[in-house]
Amino acid sequence: MSSSDAFPLGHPAFVNHVLDRAAHLRTKDDRLMALESDSRTRAYVVFRDSLVVKRDGEATRALLTIDEALKFGANPGTIFLGLRDGAAVFGMGIAAAAAEKLIGRDDVAVSELRGMAMQGAIPPQELSAVAMAKSLVNWHQRHGFCANCGAKTAMREGGWKRECPSCKAEHFPRTDPVVIMLVTKGDKCLMGRQSRFPTGMYSCLAGFVEAAETIEDAVRREVFEEAGIRCTDVAYYMTQPWPYPSSLMIGCTARALNDDIVVDRIELEDARWFDRDEARLMLTRKHPDGLAGPHPFAIAHHLLGRWVHVGESGDR
Template identity: 50%
Template structure:
């Protein structure tokens, strides 16, 4: 039996969200607060600070911004009572910050995979990254094309030309472990590392239920009809801003017709084989995604009989 399940990446946060404070006053009030903390990003890259003991932190005192050009900020809420801002630096700040001995820029996937920051800060980083990426990509109004401005302390953009208000979006994605008897269906895309297999997944389309999205995506990618579908767990996935909806589906048959434009391979695995994949001891070098990914937790539940 595999060891106890590790934490699900990006799903834990110590942040207390203060939705009622998301008028512009909250950001203005805390922007210059000496007690405020900041989650600092250069583009999509989080800036981590190394403590003397070698550990990393994702949130830093406001003093960390001294001399750094700020492109955008948003008020996220509080962490242990301290206000927290998400801060996007100017284009030249990364080179400036990288020269400091206590600073390290690490892509967010690696931060999660390597467990570089406490879990309660990893979920906070997911929010900060998704929100700042949205601001960076939505500087113009989708209704009239005029420039928009940050408002509601970072949780809205307003168009002064036509009055439209734009809100951050989250894209729902179904990711499903499809079972048939004592076996589960896993697939791999050509871009996956050699030997990696994962659960099938796809975006939920407009006007579609989660259950129907599971059935459609499984049939489109693998030619398998799915009957009963149940929800298991969810995960924020900040690339760019998705919500992974983990489900389990019961296949009505095991014949496969693989869409080679979507998948390089798909096959059925029994529990013992998946157990070896989780332990990275499969004789063919096959493995499943690391614990940062929701697919890891879905297949672990399958192995444990859940």
């Protein structure tokens, strides 16, 4: 399966949610314990930005039985993600020492999530649940102590809350909003690149929404700060959960009011205008200079592809 087949236009990774979150079960500890013992129950085991996967020759499987997960060294504390066809799906973490013991084995691997998703090693319909598991496991690993009084907190409600036994403060997983936007002016679009990008790759500009800021203001501010471009007519396209570590990418379009780019070299290595034909070649990896657009895995590809193929954004 090609990446274009796995992530057709309008369907980036992490958006096809197939689980029933079944939030009513999160407070039912006895029921959750029973589900953990059910032979149909499965789990995703997260280690930093990677997953523990079962190997069978060239094939890999990310959805493990609870017995497999525990045998590989996963932590016993589980996060209830929801139900799929009536069967429970959990998220589990694994300590670094346990993960290191898996290296070199033939039956299991610790594989980087982004690479597996981009290569189609994980079915696209599973990626939303994987993103949920990764975000929640990482949140619990970073928030073991109360931000209010410093006491050690405990997992509650199937992993969707931490509670402080000392001051009774409740702590909930957070999602960080990020605007990502395709800015156009007539028949050209603005893209930039960071030094960490693969050689020749350009993508949409993006940045975190700040406190007490609207999405529209965040788009305008980030574009001006990073590229010196004033823009207007900000419009919403779609969102994409992004578990790095736990963001929500808010895809937008905007129309530029000026042409002259002033690059913020702290944020970007380069930024430039591309016409529609050039952007099309970048998406298909056929640009004569070896330039490339974002992978179909990411919402940026779909913002750009929508403009290239449908011409909906910026043609106002």
